[in-house]
Amino acid sequence: MLSYRHAFHAGNHADVLKHLVEVLILQYLVSKDGKPLRYIDTHAGEGSYNLRRSFANKNREYASGIARLWQCEDLPPALQAYLDVVRSFNLTSQLTLYPGSPAIAAHLLRSSHRLQLFELHSTDVIGLQHWARSDRRISVKQEDGFAALKAILPPIERRALVMIDPPYEVKSDYQTVFTTLRLACKKFSNGVFALWYPLLDKEDVRLLVKRLEAMTVRFLLVELPVQSATSEGMYGSGMFVINPPWRLQEQLAACLPYLQQALADSDAEPFRLLESAT
Numbered sequence: 001m002l003s004y005r006h007a008f009h010a011g012n013h014a015d016v017l018k019h020l021v022e023v024l025i026l027q028y029l030v031s032k033d034g035k036p037l038r039y040i041d042t043h044a045g046e047g048s049y050n051l052r053r054s055f056a057n058k059n060r061e062y063a064s065g066i067a068r069l070w071q072c073e074d075l076p077p078a079l080q081a082y083l084d085v086v087r088s089f090n091l092t093s094q095l096t097l098y099p100g101s102p103a104i105a106a107h108l109l110r111s112s113h114r115l116q117l118f119e120l121h122s123t124d125v126i127g128l129q130h131w132a133r134s135d136r137r138i139s140v141k142q143e144d145g146f147a148a149l150k151a152i153l154p155p156i157e158r159r160a161l162v163m164i165d166p167p168y169e170v171k172s173d174y175q176t177v178f179t180t181l182r183l184a185c186k187k188f189s190n191g192v193f194a195l196w197y198p199l200l201d202k203e204d205v206r207l208l209v210k211r212l213e214a215m216t217v218r219f220l221l222v223e224l225p226v227q228s229a230t231s232e233g234m235y236g237s238g239m240f241v242i243n244p245p246w247r248l249q250e251q252l253a254a255c256l257p258y259l260q261q262a263l264a265d266s267d268a269e270p271f272r273l274l275e276s277a278t
Helices: 012-031 052-057 077-087 103-110 122-132 147-151 172-187 203-213 246-264
Strands: 036-042 047-049 098-099 116-120 139-140 160-164 193-198 220-225 236-242 273-276
Touching: 012 077, 012 103, 012 139, 012 220, 012 236, 012 246, 036 103, 036 273, 047 116, 052 103, 052 273, 077 098, 077 103, 077 273, 103 122, 103 172, 116 122, 116 147, 122 139, 147 273, 172 193, 172 203, 172 236, 193 203, 193 273, 203 220, 220 246, 246 273
Parallel strands: 036 116, 036 160, 116 139, 160 193
Antiparallel strands: 047 098, 193 236, 220 236, 220 273
């Protein structure tokens, strides 16, 4: 049974890293000569989140994430671009709404672009359908995103960002992630793939990262620890990007010292930014 609800974690440190990467990738892709573009999200969630609702307000994870950046004015340009997107969803200076990955994509993409969203959770998919109901660019299906991805690649546009953000609820998710990503790259070798993963003191995570780093593709790996690696539970998160835009490494290198200062405890390990030699 699926129990993970992203609403409990909306706007936390992991969302900051994930959505910073998403914004920078999409801004680059949208700027390229107006060609058709597709956004694919395998685990889309509800689309957008009200931080004053009970789910998001229960643990208030956004307080140690996006809220720490909300009033900052000296941000690196790339981080400012991400914050500007989040601010565009809030009609006042108060932080009330936080956009999920689909909402960010819908905000940045043009009228000629398409969004293909998958969500298996029976409650979240209703929220996602409600959020997307008036946008003709968006297709929403209640399906297993891993299985769906195998069937829809390559997209007819031949240009796409594929966001893979599973909940890692079960042990097999780590193997499924790698198998799915490897197959997807074979079917759509020039696609941009962005995979999120948690930093946990677990062999499953270490093995996944090791296998990702050994892939013979052009990639960029970024990790942002925010707590000591000896902490119980998730102490940070990472993003693995295949076929990253050419400036993404430079942009993240400028943002990560700021994010570590703003979001991480003093005993957290340093951030990591690794570019493939391929």
